[in-house]
Amino acid sequence: MNGPIVIVSKYHRLGEGFSKKEIAKSFEHPGRRTNPHGYQSPASWISDLVALKKLIILCSICRQHFNPRKNGYRRAYIPDSSGKTSGFEVNGKCAGCKQETADVGGGTGFTPEETYNLLYVDPVQARRDARATWKAQSVWSVIQRARQSKGERK
Numbered sequence: 001m002n003g004p005i006v007i008v009s010k011y012h013r014l015g016e017g018f019s020k021k022e023i024a025k026s027f028e029h030p031g032r033r034t035n036p037h038g039y040q041s042p043a044s045w046i047s048d049l050v051a052l053k054k055l056i057i058l059c060s061i062c063r064q065h066f067n068p069r070k071n072g073y074r075r076a077y078i079p080d081s082s083g084k085t086s087g088f089e090v091n092g093k094c095a096g097c098k099q100e101t102a103d104v105g106g107g108t109g110f111t112p113e114e115t116y117n118l119l120y121v122d123p124v125q126a127r128r129d130a131r132a133t134w135k136a137q138s139v140w141s142v143i144q145r146a147r148q149s150k151g152e153r154k
């Protein structure tokens with residue numbers, strides 16, 4: 001297992017330096033403002049979301065600038081009964097770059113610890129299930145299953 005890729009952010013670190021004024025502003029607007037009269041940096045916008053304990057969806061690029069543990073967040077796990085995704089993929093509009101995360105390598109949802117604990121009674125089990133789902137999805141297991149079914153037919 002490799003550790004997370006460390007990339008130095010060109011902005012200041014996400015989740016730091018939010019002000020009450022910025023939090024108040026975020027109530028007025030459904031999303032981060034990027035017009036010339038009301039620009040809000042991705043970092044301060046994400047800080048607001050952290051302060052408001054909202055679900056944060058980040059694309060594959062922006063999530064490298066966000067430290068969930070430091071902000072009291074953890075990766076959201078939403079079980080996918082269809083088995084198409086691991087359950088860790090959450091797509092939507094990226095809180096950092098405002099692009100659709102599906103177009104930027106797939107999105108990851110981050111949820112506050114408190115919410116997570118309310119939603120998921122046993123995160124260890126959830127992790128175990130996620131691993132099992134991931135295994136079931138892997139190409140190797142597909143090959144193995146194909147071989148096994150061939151063997152059964154003989």
Ligand SMILES: [Zn+2]
Pocket residue numbers: 058059060061062063094095096097098099104
């Ligand atoms: Zn992004």
